[in-house]
Amino acid sequence: MEPLLLFPDPAPPALAQALDLAGYPWKCAGSVEAAAALEPEDGWAGAIVVADADPDGAFTLCRTLRRRDVPLEPVLLLVSGVQLADLELRDDLFDDFCLSPFHPRELEARLKHLFWRTGTGTRPELVEYGPLVLNLETYQAAIDGKPLDLTYMEYELLKFLATNPGKVFTREILLSRVWGYEYYGGARTVDVHIRRLRAKLGEEHANLISTVRSVGYKFGQPRWSL
Amino acid sequence: MEPLLLFPDPAPPALAQALDLAGYPWKCAGSVEAAAALEPEDGWAGAIVVADADPDGAFTLCRTLRRRDVPLEPVLLLVSGVQLADLELRDDLFDDFCLSPFHPRELEARLKHLFWRTGTGTRPELVEYGPLVLNLETYQAAIDGKPLDLTYMEYELLKFLATNPGKVFTREILLSRVWGYEYYGGARTVDVHIRRLRAKLGEEHANLISTVRSVGYKFGQPRWSL
DNA sequence: ACCTGTGTGAACGCTCTGTTACACGGGTTG
């Protein structure tokens, strides 16, 4: 995903932190010129403009962004309560606004809805570990960019292991956590699924799942762990 | 100006008072039927739906409003902080939201910006995915330029899937999001509608909807975007 | 060399899905 443009420079720590937590990349610019210099090749994903400290600069930046050949969307404005009146007659300069101080989850919800509304990229939920990528929304898996054709149980097992890399699980734990608490069956079932997973991962990556003799299995971190 | 539709009935005093102060006329309705009975000849100016007390009723009303021949705009949702997660996957049901308790001036600012925005017509009336085109205004569908004769449920189901391409939905999710919250019925209903959709899409495009065994259905091809 | 634990392949049986047929209700037509 392309980064968001933030104004001013430096951005308020709370804003930067909220975006980091939500997983949105960003870059700061303190002026129109700095924004132009920092702009990625594929353009910004959007802009978040803080209008508290320097309203004039903020609105100037918004105006510039909107005057481009392809007007930048979305533009989210962060304003303090007393600034609400400043929005008067400036509706064309922003797509949404958020009161400052803001709740991180409100900001995240607004960004999400904004991206949905403007039709631009929404990030899928991913579980990644090295060459392995699991897309939780599409139920797809890929390794080295090549899609893996996993069955439901294989996917669930791999997802559980990959979300807890390095940790060892006994077969009983895996049965209860992946198969379900009420499940009562042979522990060897796990072995067979592990084997099929290794086979589908390919010879090169079969060692992503390692056997811990007399204990169980673990995912990743084959050698050097803390 | 036509009145705003408020939900539920009675509306929170703070909301009514804020609207009175801002000069917006309004009427309350506690159900879909009441809203239909109260609707002015020229239609509502918009709707403000409070989701705090009765989320199910609120979202059902939103869905009804959006399914009209001319989808009602704008819809402003009032939610409490803990409800932010409820907005997940419901982006199509509202145009903006406001955290409750709200500051009257924030509400006023949002309404103002909302009317400005919807007045300029930014709502996407088409949903496109590859050869498929859905016209949300005329309720028509076409594939490869040839019109599809879909029933109401088929259209709603396809619309929901096509607006979330690549994402997998369980039958339960589809029942609640397409059929409605209050719906209690067999999950196999979804299967049959999927099958009818595939049949109408034609042999060539039937694979636009793919089955994810033990999970549900998804539309279109993966978005392996980063 | 023995024993325990794990890898491997095949076969069984169940769950899930595709598909068809039918029942029900609302609306329309004669």
Place this chain on the structure above:
DNA sequence: CAACCCGTGTAACAGAGCGTTCACACAGGT
């Protein structure tokens, strides 16, 4: 008002896919 059509929900069945189990080979540790 009856007869019909259309849209929708539900039941039933068959087939395929998939999970589980078993039997045996193999490796590691004592």
